[in-house]
Amino acid sequence: MTEEKRIDMTVRLHKLMLALILAILAPSAIADLKEVRERGELRHIGIRYANFVTGAGDGFDVELVQGFARHIGVKYSLVYSDFYSVVSDLLGKSVNRNGSEVELVGNLPIKGDMIASGFTVLPWRQQILLFSDATFPSQVLLVSRASSIYKPIKGSANLDNDIAETRRFIGKKSLLVMEKTCLDPANYDLKGKGYDLRPYTRSSNINEMVPTLLEGGVEFTLLDVPSAILDLQKWAGRIKVLGPISHTQELAAAFPKSSPQLRDAFNAYLRQIRKDGSYDALVRKYYPGIQRYFPEFFSRGA
Numbered sequence: 423m424t425e426e427k428r429i430d431m432t433v434r435l436h437k438l439m440l441a442l443i444l445a446i447l448a449p450s451a452i453a454d455l456k457e458v459r460e461r462g463e464l465r466h467i468g469i470r471y472a473n474f475v476t477g478a479g480d481g482f483d484v485e486l487v488q489g490f491a492r493h494i495g496v497k498y499s500l501v502y503s504d505f506y507s508v509v510s511d512l513l514g515k516s517v518n519r520n521g522s523e524v525e526l527v528g529n530l531p532i533k534g535d536m537i538a539s540g541f542t543v544l545p546w547r548q549q550i551l552l553f554s555d556a557t558f559p560s561q562v563l564l565v566s567r568a569s570s571i572y573k574p575i576k577g578s579a580n581l582d583n584d585i586a587e588t589r590r591f592i593g594k595k596s597l598l599v600m601e602k603t604c605l606d607p608a609n610y611d612l613k614g615k616g617y618d619l620r621p622y623t624r625s626s627n628i629n630e631m632v633p634t635l636l637e638g639g640v641e642f643t644l645l646d647v648p649s650a651i652l653d654l655q656k657w658a659g660r661i662k663v664l665g666p667i668s669h670t671q672e673l674a675a676a677f678p679k680s681s682p683q684l685r686d687a688f689n690a691y692l693r694q695i696r697k698d699g700s701y702d703a704l705v706r707k708y709y710p711g712i713q714r715y716f717p718e719f720f721s722r723g724a
Contacts (some may be wrong), residue, residue: 452514453535455494455683464491465499467511467534471628472648473708474540474558475500482708483538486557487675489700493691501534504626505603512537513550513678521608524549535684537676540648542604552679555689556672558705559716560646562610564588564664565653567635575665588665591642596620598635598643600628605644610667632657646671651712670716696722 451457458464466487468475475481484500491498503511510516511533515526524546542560543553566572575587589612596618599607605628607613620640622631628645632653635643642664645653650663677685695701705712705720713720 452532452678452680453684454681455687458496458535458684459494461496463497463499464494464536465501465534466491467501467503467508467537467539469503469505469508469539469541469626471505471540472652474538474648475502477502482558482704483540483675485704486701487536487538489695490688490691493694494687503533503537503539505600505628506626508537508539508541509547509550509676512676517550519546519602522546526550535677535681536688540646540673541676542646543672543674544604544609547676550679551676552682552685554675554677554685555692556674556719557692558648558673559719560604560648560671560673561666562604562644562646562668562671563650564591564642564667565632565635565645565650565661566591566642566664567638568660568662570641570662572664574663577665581666581669585666585668588667591664592617594618595641596639598622598631598640600626600631600644602626603628604646604671605631607644612667632661636660647715648673648709648712651709651715670719 453461464487466484468481468483470477473481474483476484479500488498501511510530513526514530514532516528516530518525518527522545538557540558540560543556547553572591575584577584597607597612598620599605599612600622601608603626607617607619612619622634624630628649631643631645631649634640636657644667653661654663675685675688677688692701702720
């Protein structure tokens with residue numbers, strides 16, 4: 423073999439290796455309904471959170487999306503993520519958020535086709551994601567240890583007044599929060615207001631908020647209603663809800679902006695199961711009793 427041929431083969435080998443590396447690192451394309459059906463699999467990105475995705479292969483959103491996969495005639499696959507990475511796993515981009523401004527940068531692997539995990543519809547998320555119709559209701563609450571001196575507000579017909587009264591509890595007391603989630607203080611105008619905010623950084627697991635509160639290092643924490651219902655049972659007699667921090671919120675499935683047909687198909691499926699009663703059966707299975715907290719929401723599809 424001549425030196426010229428040896429050099430040529432080396433160059434070709436290097437090009438082949440580079441192509442293989444790029445193929446491995448390059449994110450897969452975002453898929454709409456047509457591509458999902460052609461692939462034959464729906465990849466559901468879920469976060470271990472409350473009873474939406476339990477981590478044991480089941481949960482409210484797990485069964486919801488499993489039913490949707492059957493509805494569109496494909497296999498179901500669950501891809502675990504966390505609140506810090508979930509949007510990047512869907513869009514293949516890093517998310518830079520500065521107040522109300524959101525920027526998508528870089529290229530990352532795309533790991534799924536939709537997010538469903540007790541995912542709150544927030545204004546900044548709406549800038550970059552396509553949300554389904556609401557799948558579940560929620561609200562953010564202020565919670566303290568049961569032994570604290572604070573008494574829950576009496577409540578009134580004016581939610582704005584109730585929120586203002588609840589916020590006065592915080593004052594200069596320490597408040598446990600979790601940024602980049604539904605418990606981010608920036609979502610509720612709590613940041614930059616002089617409050618003693620204590621970001622939880624051990625993990626992105628909201629289920630760890632109450633155990634941290636009970637350790638005694640902070641005075642209050644934030645919880646949303648689905649988490650609070652479960653934690654009030656799990657930690658019975660050890661925590662109490664003082665009042666609301668937010669208005670009623672909606673949880674929904676999230677899709678890339680370029681997947682409107684997949685989102686529309688999910689909405690059609692959601693309307694169907696709300697009419698035939700299977701949605702209510704899921705609610706009773708994973709969140710028994712929550713209907714009485716949000717009667718208007720749960721009567722919509724009846």
